Amino acid sequence: MRKLYLYNTLSKSKEEFNPIKDDQVGLYTCGPTVYNYAHIGNLRSYIFADFLARVLRYNFGQNRLLWVMNITDVDDKTIRDSKIKYPDMDSMPALKKLTSEYEGIFWQDMEKMNILKPNKVTHAADDYYILKMQDLVKKIVEKGYGYVKEGSVYFNVKKYSNNHSYGKLINLDVSNLKLGVSVEADEYEKENVQDFVLWKGRKSDEPFWEFLLNNESLPGRPGWHIECSAMGEAELGMPFDIHTGGIDLKFPHHENEIAQSIIGYNVAEPVNFWIHNDHLLVDGQRMGKRFKNFYTTKDLEEKGFKPLVYRFYCMQTNYGKQMNFTWEGLKASQEGLNHLYNQVKELIEVSDNQRENLGVSDGSFDLINKDFKNEFIESINDDLNMSKALAVLQKTIKSNLSKKEKLNTILDFDKVLGLDIEKEIYNQPISDEINDLIKQREKFRREKNWSESDRLREEIEKLGYGVEDGKDGMRIIKK
Ligand SMILES: [Zn+2]
DSSP, rough: OOOOOETTTTEEEEEEEOSSSSSOEEEOOOOBBBSOOBBBHHHHHHHHHHHHHHHHHHHHHHEEEEEEEEESSSSSHHHHHHHHHHTTTTTTHHHHHHHHHHHHHHHHHHHTOOOOOOSSEEEETTTHHHHHHHHHHHHHHHHSSSSTTTTTEEEEEHHHHHHHHTTTTTOOOOOOOOTTTEOOOOOOGGGGEEEEEEEEEEOOTOOOBBBBBBEEEOOOOEEEEHHHHHHHHHOOOSSEEEEEEEEGGIIIIHHHHHHHHHHOOSSSEEEEEEEEEEEETTTTEEGGGGTTTTOHHHHHHHEEETHHHHHHTTTOOTTSSSSEOHHHHHHHHHHHHHHHHHHHHTTTOOOOGGGGGTTTTOOOGGOOOOHHHHHHHHTTTTTOHHHHHHHHHHHHHHHOOOOOHHHHHHHHHHHHHOOOOHHHHOOOOHHHHHHHHHHHHHHHTTOOHHHHHHHHHHHHHHTTTTEEEEETTEEEEOO
């Protein structure tokens, strides 16, 4: 097996990846905060995580990967927006209503981008995980790294940074930290690094859970960072293999996750590989509502693009680099993807006697070309070089292998690429009308009635299909 190299934010270098356990590869992805539609920048993160998950499955076996993704369904933003949207409801049902609506839309988006569902999806507001978070807060306080202040619990960053490296993901300078200055917000800039909140004391109109800490009653809700530490440990144990997220999660979210887990779970490093995808720019600018360039899956669809085209677009730029989105670029990707589908359709051979085989791929393992497969693995295992993998696919199409061998090899590659090639080329339902015309035309051809056969060819072409007659029969291609 070829070695897999991934860029690790911890070491700031490409490293050879080997799983900690023999029987499992553990992957944790910071999932969405479900208070709004996911924009295409968010979706880039999940497309990247899906490529990584597929590459891990391709390398280590389909059943060895345990991919966990959380849903943040309780935090500052979900609570804020649930109050705005459902002002007449009680706070907890309003929160559940808002977050389940947006979570539903999120999974629809995932499916449209052909992102396979993670093995385990964890919800932060689930009572089971709330208890796990409370346990972790207790452990941190017991060890002397957490303290209570006005009903909330904070993490003592100053104390932690005295004997641990705080800020290693972003090379943070912590020399100016003041003791006991705390920040309650989940998100803040690195200039404002302070003691962050582990557990937020109840505010009158907010959803809350009971929490007893050292005989002190502290009703409230979890801070954002504690959610991922507790859910990651609950599902994958400590330490685990890989944690992914967007570049903006490096600080403070992931940095705080590391600090909490090191203290609470008593590990040297909670995660072996931290992998981050870079920002998406739109027309060279940061995306944001105020720039009116905040695009969602719905926007792509309204402009006539299949969301899968965006997945193909994302393959052109390595996940670790900034990617610039333009509508012209998306259009070029659409043309590129359609061209690819047409190239692969050319490889299907439909002989007179084989038409019933339409819809069934051969899938024979021995018909996958080993040389191209090796080249393909070399590309994806070089820190997910998807554009190079696509180049290997093109090389395979243009090679002098048999059509069948090409097709089988390409369908094998698509397990990683996720471009739905098989569905696109086979499952386009050929209508009964076309099927009847094909059958009639075959009959005329057998009878060598060329004028009738030509007439039917024209009819089929009018319905949007190309007809090619070869020595082993007729081939139908959707135009
Ligand atoms: Zn997270």
